[in-house]
Amino acid sequence: MFKIPHISPARLPELLRRMPKAELHIHIEGSLEPELIFALAQRNGVSLPYPDVESLRRAYAFTNLQSFLDIYYAGASVLIQEQDFYDMAWAYLQRAAADHVVHAELFFDPQTHTARGIAMETVVRGLHRACTDARAQLGVDATLILCFLRHLSEEDAFATLEQALPLRDLFIGVGLDSSELGHPPEKFARVFARCRELGLHLVAHAGEEGPPAYIWSALDELKVQRIDHGVQALKDPALVQRLAQDRIPLTVCPFSNVKLCVFPDLASSNLAQLLDAGLAVTINSDDPAYFGGYLNDNFVQTFAATGLNAHHAYTLARNSFEASFVTEAQRHDWEHQLKAVFESFSEHDF
Ligand code: HPA
Ligand code: ZN
Numbered sequence: 001m002f003k004i005p006h007i008s009p010a011r012l013p014e015l016l017r018r019m020p021k022a023e024l025h026i027h028i029e030g031s032l033e034p035e036l037i038f039a040l041a042q043r044n045g046v047s048l049p050y051p052d053v054e055s056l057r058r059a060y061a062f063t064n065l066q067s068f069l070d071i072y073y074a075g076a077s078v079l080i081q082e083q084d085f086y087d088m089a090w091a092y093l094q095r096a097a098a099d100h101v102v103h104a105e106l107f108f109d110p111q112t113h114t115a116r117g118i119a120m121e122t123v124v125r126g127l128h129r130a131c132t133d134a135r136a137q138l139g140v141d142a143t144l145i146l147c148f149l150r151h152l153s154e155e156d157a158f159a160t161l162e163q164a165l166p167l168r169d170l171f172i173g174v175g176l177d178s179s180e181l182g183h184p185p186e187k188f189a190r191v192f193a194r195c196r197e198l199g200l201h202l203v204a205h206a207g208e209e210g211p212p213a214y215i216w217s218a219l220d221e222l223k224v225q226r227i228d229h230g231v232q233a234l235k236d237p238a239l240v241q242r243l244a245q246d247r248i249p250l251t252v253c254p255f256s257n258v259k260l261c262v263f264p265d266l267a268s269s270n271l272a273q274l275l276d277a278g279l280a281v282t283i284n285s286d287d288p289a290y291f292g293g294y295l296n297d298n299f300v301q302t303f304a305a306t307g308l309n310a311h312h313a314y315t316l317a318r319n320s321f322e323a324s325f326v327t328e329a330q331r332h333d334w335e336h337q338l339k340a341v342f343e344s345f346s347e348h349d350f
Helices: 009-018 034-044 053-058 065-078 082-098 110-114 120-137 154-170 185-197 212-220 231-235 237-245 254-259 271-276 295-306 310-322 328-344
Strands: 021-027 101-108 141-149 173-177 201-206 226-229 250-252 281-283
Touching (some): 009 295, 009 328, 034 065, 082 101, 082 141, 101 173, 110 141, 120 141, 141 154, 173 185, 185 212, 201 212, 212 237, 231 250, 231 271, 250 271, 254 295, 271 310, 310 328
Parallel strands (some): 021 101, 141 173
16 A cells, blocks of 8 residues: 655645546536637537627526536537537647646537537547547547437437447447436446447446436446446445445546535535545546536645545545556556655655
8 A cells, every 4th residue: 555645735736736637527518618619609600599708608507417408518519520529629638638637538429419410420530539639749548438318218329329330449438428317227228238248338427416226227237337426325325335345436526516506515525425435436527618627626626625635635546547447557557657746745855
């Protein structure tokens, strides 16, 4: 075990920003800033129901997940050309690099685009090209996870998978997102079984607004490797035990939970309890352009509000690498970098 050096609380924000980390729960369409929405709308001749950036931003006052999704899908309507998808992902990856994100697994929602007549290939090739450039130019390792929209049918998910299969080498897994309540994971059991046969990694949103039963279903019916959100798990001690025993990672998104009224404020986040229960928790930004900040903002403000310390910081960063879909060698390399950064923050330096 790595002995965490003593680090003064005053230096904690700097350490949180500087430590290498992975981001595993980011919807790339949720990184579309209002300025880029307006720029793309103009480039593509799309008209928006808001006169300017400020009035669009003012509309970002959400009461629950659905109230966000309505505006999030409307924002994505400006994405038409392959270059638009590239520009969106590139903007996120530059911010990720600035936040010392060394690895990112980007969710994308192809059905939001194919339903508007955009080809699957346009979406995936644009996003993938940005990932390739990020590795070469920013030193950020980035991969793609295709999400099925759970408010649509399983048949639609199967058709989407079919369209994506010629591009199979350009994404590493599948996820499940959109409106949770009323759309339990088992609705997608057959398409997830097929994805498993194809060797794709499997994740699903569960227990964001939905009950612990949805987390059980994601584990037992979909056989997912990670749970996205999962914050409702604490309502079910047997589930917490299962998640701990199998070291199923939870990709928790503190800003998202506050903006979508899952918790009243950051201080009410149950992150510390999830960590205390021994769960493999990670911190993520979810939809940073809509929820008020990117990954380092989530770290710094959540730590300030909840009183988490340098030990928690190390655990969270380490968990992010443990939960990543990468090789053992890659994971060890990043863990080594993480230790080096913590050692460089040791009090002995002063
Ligand atoms: N939950 C479900 N679907 C989503 C989210 C989320 O937080 N963000 C983008 N799509
Ligand atoms: Zn999400």
